[in-house]
Amino acid sequence: MRRDQFLKSLAALMAAGALPQQGWAAENFKLMLPANPGGGWDTTGRALGKALQDAGVAGSVSYENKGGAAGAIGLAQFYNSSKGDPNALMVMGAVMLGGIITGKPPVSITQLTPIARLTSEYNVFVLPANSPFKTLKDVIEQMKKDPASVKFGGGSRGATEHIAAAMLARAIGVDASKLNYVPFRGGGEAVAAILGGNVTIGGSGYSEFQSYIEAGKMRPIAVTSPQRLKGLDIPTMKEQGVDVELGNWRGVYAPAGITPAQRQALIDKMTKATQSKSWQEALVKNSWTPALLTGQAFEEFVDRDFANLRAIMVKSGMV
Incomplete structure (x- = not known):
């Protein structure tokens, strides 16, 4: 087969989904759930894993629960063990930001790679x-x-x-x-x-x-x-009669050290996962509000929310 014919055949296979698209991570995903079983991060992570598989962008998903210190223990383990791994993800959210503000752990969320906000609750x-x-x-x-x-x-x-x-x-x-x-x-x-x-x-x-x-x-x-x-x-x-309004949100981060192309591939996979039938069913079942926000926009949102939470916690005497 001539080179031009081979390249045309390869392009056709990729367009048809018969071959993985360039830059996409391998099929086995590892999800860090930085809390004990039964909580919101655990439920979110397992629903996301199922959605990734149902969307056809992950062949298998493994999970690790590591609870404690508002997710800081799992955060530290994820940071130390997953650098540069484009197949690893960690579930996190507003709770982790609050824990970082009060606990000041040695590893901060800013040392990881923001991928997507998924839900609000x-x-x-x-x-x-x-x-x-x-x-x-x-x-x-x-x-x-x-x-x-x-x-x-x-x-x-x-x-x-x-x-x-x-x-x-x-x-x-x-x-x-x-x-x-x-x-x-x-x-x-x-x-x-x-x-x-x-x-x-x-x-x-x-x-x-x-x-x-x-x-x-x-x-x-x-x-x-x-x-x-x-x-x-x-x-x-x-x-x-009580003036209290406060939302919670959950999202996913990737490790430090992945490339921009790998980050974009993960964002594309998250987007596809949230369009899957199983994810839509999970939203209804758990009364989650869909709140997809990806990449740079998500990173900027986290920075703003961190500042807002800190201000609330200072006013409430928690910091």
Whole structure:
């Protein structure tokens, strides 16, 4: 076969999808989930892995959970073990930014490569079904009487539910430094503490509490969104007279040391994954809001959100 005929045949195969496009990473993806099983990052990462496979841009996906310190432990491991690997991804989000602000870990998110924001979600606060409190108003009244007697349970220190709880304290005239917040390494631990009555009130994304709310084991009393979540009868904090609105988002980063072409290939794969049927089903199932933002625009968003979160945390006495 002449060289020009070979090149035409090769181009035709690539256009038909029979050959991998230039610059795309090999098929085996490794996802770092920097939290224990059962939480939002774990759920997001596994839904993303399935979407990558369903979209035909990954042949297989392996997962590693490494919880603790608002994701900082997993972040450090990912940084040290995955440099230059175009097949590695780490799930992260606003919670990690809060943890970096409060904990100042040795490795920062700025040392990695931003790929894409995937979803946005608001925090829901819940009570155990057998709680003596029935509404947010009941919780607020008790906080005003004795702040330390109300135990808030949620993700690591600096998580969005921690920030929202501190904002709540400040909004009702309670010293945020007296907030009794109990951090957990993952959503599974927080759920167990709420169901077991080891904390007064719990906060997280709706998806982490959904099955327990539907089973009547948890009572949702407030959400940090500007309006009620679609299809859910959960009052916002604002409509209950508390000026608290705070969103959560989740995304993915690649390691340090990958090339611009490899970064773009990953962005293309994320875009295809979010268009897959399984990802669309995951959005509905978990009440996630699609919020795809990629590349440089995502990097600039993270910088702005980091500054905004820090300002909120300073005002709330967390920093």
